[in-house]
Amino acid sequence: MAKQRIISGESAGPKEEAINLSLRPTSLDDYVGQPRLVEKLRIVLQAVRERNEPMEHLLLHGPPGLGKTTLAHIVANEMGTHLTVTAGPALTKGADLVGTLTKLQRADVLFIDEIHRMPVAVEEYLYSAMEDFKIDFQIDSGMHAKTITLPIKPFTLIGATTRAGLLSGPMRSRFGVSHNLDFYSETDLLRILHRSAGLLKLTADHADKSLEQSLELIASRSRGTPRIANRLLRRVRDFAQVRSDGSLTPDVVDQALKLEGVDKLGLDELDRKYMRVIGEVYQGGPVGLEAVAATLGEDAGTLEDMVEPYLLQIGFLARTRKGRQLTRAGGEHLGMRISTDDNGDRLLFE
Known part of the structure; x- marks a missing residue:
């Protein structure tokens, strides 16, 4: 669609991602929601740290905006390694992937968003890289074609997809850990909004429950998605700054979201x-x-x-x-x- 929907879980682009980066938690202790996945990651991360090994490859699937990219940042941070971020559509040929993989250091994390949209020819390069930590790269073609085997350092691939059904069987089978992310409860969204409001230095109208009630309203209209919750919070903040005194009240939230066409259930x-x-x-x-x-x-x-x-x-x-x-x-x-x-x-x- 030509117009970005405010209640879409899809990212609005690099500018929004830069803003979200400042609001993202950096450790599992600060991460809100997805309790089963968080507990699973705690166990896996502690085990591989004790053995001084890279983490197993991780596949995260579910609707957009639920925290797949955030989790990739957290895993890299918990491992104390570097994170490289790319997307399936950006890897158009094998050379793109080869260049990325050869730059990785031991236990680094490679995050591929929309991994289901990666071309099959590129995907095949990942098979040996994920299992044997090597790349068989073909140069030239026809009778004179030669294959060069490039060793790479053990790494962790984190794949994210909104459509797990489009991922090939051979690719799915190479992930040691796979998890479907669920929509968030309003309680979890409220905790996320409290943290974001603090980072954005938002205040209440009086020393009462205005801020709490305002954040509850935003949480109830966020469609169970943290990215939408933070986006609505920023829009409400702008409205409060221009049309009010900068403080959040339930009335300000209602007016701001009515202007955006978002009703009480988060529908546009x-x-x-x-x-x-x-x-x-x-x-x-x-x-x-x-x-x-x-x-x-x-x-x-x-x-x-x-x-x-x-x-x-x-x-x-x-x-x-x-x-x-x-x-x-x-x-x-x-x-x-x-x-x-x-x-x-x-x-x-x-």
Whole structure:
């Protein structure tokens, strides 16, 4: 999409990443959420430190904005080694990967975001690098082709993907640790917002619970995603600075997020348009995703990756064998009139 959605878990670019870097925790002790993964990493990291070995390769998968990049920084910091960050689409040919791998020192961490988008030809170079810590690099082609074996130092690969199903079987099997990141609870998001508010030097209107209530409102609209929570907090801070006295109050939060088109459940205009199309144009469904995308003039992949997951999570959307279907709760949120057909088993949206 041409316009960046404020409630999208996707990164808005290098500028936002630079801001997020200043808000990121640097150790597992400061990391909030994902308790099972954190406990697993504590055990693995302590064990490899005691044996003086690199950590096993780690695969993190789940929706964007849940902390995969942050965890890569933490692992490198806990190991006391250097982190190299790249992305699958940036590795267009084998030479790109070879140059990166040969620069790594022992136990360094290589983080590849969107690893499922790495070309197959490049992916194949990783197989021997991950298992045997060597690269078989072919020079020239045809009859005169030669293969050079380059030894590399033992390293840790951390792969991040939002679509684990698109990762090849041979690649998945080479990760020693694999974990799916869950959406965050409002309690965990509130803890993250408290920390971020302190780093951003935000204050309350009075010596009361204004800041606490304001952060609770932001947490409730953050779609279970820390990146969205921090983004909303920065937008509210800007609004408070320009339209108020710089202090956060529940009223300021309401006004700021209303201006951004974010409602009380964290839905934006695209979410509401998506549900309205199913409810009004297709009588609540079921309807195919491609039909909804064509009606909206949006890309089907964008809707599947960035709109549907949260609607499914909160029970506003159902995926059936016949297609997408709006639930009663989704229709009621939009204020639609809902009745049942003559058999009493199908919702009719008016």
